[in-house]
Every structure is written in C-alpha cells, then in structure tokens.
Amino acid sequence: MKSNEKAIAEKLLQTNAVRLSPEQPFTWASGWKSPIYCDNRKVLSFPYIRDFIKSEMCNLIFERYPDAEMLAGVATAGIAWGAMAADQLKLPYIYVRPKPKEHGLGNQIEGAYEPGQKVVVIEDLISTGKSSLQVVDVLKAAGLEVQGMVSIFTYGFPVADEAFAKAEVPFQSLTNYNQLISLALEKGMFDRKLEPILLKWREDPANWTGV
Secondary structure (H helix, E strand, O other): OHHHHHHHHHHHHHOOOEEEOOOOOEEOOOOOEEOEEEOHHHHHHOHHHHHHHHHHHHHHHHHHOOOOOEEEEEOOHHHHHHHHHHHHHOOOEEEEOOOOOOOOOOOOEEOOOOOOOEEEEEEEEEOOOHHHHHHHHHHHHOOOEEEEEEEEEEOOOHHHHHHHHHHOOOEEEEEEHHHHHHHHHHOOOOOHHHHHHHHHHHHOHHHOOOO
8 A cells, every 4th residue: 555655645736635835834723833734625526536545545445454344434524435435345334423413313423333343434634533533432332343444644643643552443544744745845845955844743743833
C-alpha cells in the first residue's frame, strides 16, 4: 500500500481537498494553528478520482481485513466513503452518528447488524483519534467486534498513535501528512526551507504558532 501513498496524495492536491498555507495558517475549531486544511468531501465531486480512492480503500480493506463481515462509516464525512466501499466489496453497511437521534427510535447506529459481527470502521481522516475512537466505543458497546479502522488521510500525530495503541485498535490510512509535504515540495508548492517547520508542526500541533 505504501507505493500508492504518493498517488493518493496527488489526487487530494489535484482536487484541492488538501490546502497548504504555512505562512498564513488556518485555525481549527480546537483553536490550533495549522499549515494544512484537509476536506476530503471535495473528492466526492470528481468521479474518476473518487473511484480511484474508493478502489484503493477497498484493496486495503481486502488486504488487511479479509475476515470483515461489515463496514461502518463515521458520520458525516465517512458515510459516503464507507457506503461506496461496502458496495464494491459487497458487504453489509452501517453508519454511526456523533450522538443518538433525539427523535424516532433514538438510534446512534443506523442500519441492520448482529452482535458479534466483525466490522471495519471507515473514516475520511484521522487527527487526534478522539472522535474516531468514540465511534469504536459505540460499536463495541453494541456487541460488534471492531477489527480496525481505515481512513483516506492521517496527520500522523503522536497523540493519535498513542490513543489507538492504548485502545488496541489497528488503523491504516491511504496517505499521510509526511507524504503530502514531500509531494508538495517536489511540486514546488512552498519553499524548501519551510520543510522542517512543517514537520515540527506535526510533532506538537497544539503549541505551533506559525512560520
């Protein structure tokens, strides 16, 4: 799969799903300053790129989780990707809301499932891992066996690696921050002198103040 990380990063840059602005950083909802903004929802508007990423995701699921009996998308950004992958792999599909519905049946997990089924969680991106692992907790509480998680992109934060290791949940991503920075440098999207500053951000994003 590593051989395709560059190809996936290329697609994200092509669709402007990932934008880099090290000298005028973005501000996340958490208040963190960031040289990068990732919105994989944009990829859905490009049919051929969407199909390529979907196929790569299916290949990864098939390779790493051959015993998977179901896929579970994370609302909202992971819903579409999970549904497309489940359709290609011909697997049952569910998705998980951030919190239970406040009306109707009050479901947090939407779809049909049985306790004991082996499920792989589909995310669009992984940052700190907190919200992703909350979904894992919901699925486990419902009696499902979570085999792992697959995302399109990960920032590769140490805090996320630690959180997934502690939860004993393996995860894989189609591409990552380091690969993206390497490709952006290759394309001349920013000055090479900024590379160590950008890599430093990934190590401690909460305290990064910009270039």
